[in-house]
Amino acid sequence: MLNKILYNTVLSQTLSPCGKYLVAGNIYSQIAIFDLDRVLNPVVELLTSDYNKPKHIHTLESGHQICSLATSNKFLIVGTVNEIYGWDWKNAVSSKLSKPSWVIRIPSQSPLEQTDVNGLWLTEDEGRLYAGCGDNNVYVFNMEDGKLVSTLKGHTDFIHSINGKNQQVITASEDGTVKLWDTRSGSSHNKLEPHTNSKVSRPDVGKWVGSAAIGDDWIVCGGGPRVALWHLRSLDAVTVFDIPDHGIHVSFFHDDCVIAGGAAKHLYQLTYSGEVKVELPVSATTVYSVLLSTNPKVLTIAGSSPEIDLCTTFNYRDQVLHFR
Known part of the structure; x- marks a missing residue:
């Protein structure tokens, strides 16, 4: 019997x-805890052959895939199917995972409904948790008591990603739209439909939008349509990035650059004017998750592979971690 972990797909990281710890979640209900400190600052005398493998692997009893992950100062937050779990960090990185500190259940119209929590975004003050879900809705929860604060309705198909900045939340959906929401009013005040723009449309790939992020003056998004830079106020496509991909699942801003990846052989760092600054080769045939941190300085790239690429300079792949 083939080892299913060879066909592992990592959907999320935090x-x-x-x-000190990188956490990755896969389609097999597993949460891997990597000791980044050991990987980045190895003591040669104590180094073992499994240094680049997880320190611990936790398997959830539910059997549901780990769709999304987020971090607060107190908790590892895990989005699965129908539920969001919170484990205190001491417990999360221990050898055995006990019961979660709290559980939030996604509101359901039917007991048979299976709602994937595809994206999580925590406000800067950690007071509100936004969950972009497979039932087309965004649910906003109070982090103090776990109660539902509001529901953001408007998408007509499942939500792929959710991010926020400056009292605005941005969502990308299978329905082909990107919506901007006001965190104060809970209403959608603007939307993009990239597939209707001839410069970015790719009907052969589809109209779905896999990822969207917001900056001070810009929006970056892609999916079936090409990844493009849009002006926040005018909602015009200013730069269309010409990269060889068959669908975008990751896009965000970093240091006056755009990071983008998906069904492609590389993760791309792009200038706002459209130039390819860095092409990073990736292990995954499709990238679903990219984590970038400046403290420690590390970039990790995961997707449809048991390997997670690790870069410390953001310019080339230093090491490969093994989720096996």
């Missing part, structure tokens, strides 16, 4: 508040 970093512990101390920066």
Whole structure:
């Protein structure tokens, strides 16, 4: 019987508040805890052959895939199917995972409904947790008591990603739209439909939008349509990035650059004017998760592979971690 872990797909990653642990979640209900400190600062005399493998692997009893991960100062936050779990960090990085500190259940119209929590975004003050879900809705929860604060409705198909900045939340959906929401009013005040723009449309790949992020003056998004830079106020496509991909699942801003990846052989760092600054080869045939941290300085790239690429200079792949 073939080892299913060879066909592993890592959907999500996050970093512990101390920066010592990388957490990755896969389609087999497993959470891997990597000791980044050991990987980045090895003591040669104590180095073992499994230094680049997980320190611990926790398997959830539910059997549901780990769709999304987030970090607060106190908790590892795990989005699965129908539920969001919170484990205190001491417990999360221990050898055995006990019961979660808290559980939030996604509101359901039917007991048979299976709702994937595809994206999590925590406000800067850690007071609100936004969950972009497979039932087309965004649910906003109070982190103090876990109660539902509001529901953001408007998408007509499942939500792929959710991010936020400056009292705005941005969501990308299978329905082909990107919506901007006001965190104060809970209403959608603007939307993009990239597939209707001839410069970015790719009907052969589809209209879905896999990822969107917001900056001070810009939006970056891609999916079936090409990854492009849009002006926040005018909602015009200013730069269309010409990279060889068959669908974008990751896009975000970093240091006056755009990071983008998906069904491609590389993760790309792009200038706002459209130039390819860095092409990073990736192990995964499709990238679903990219984590970038400046403390510690590390970039990790994961997707449809048991390997997670690790870069410390953001310019080339230093090491490969093995989720096996």
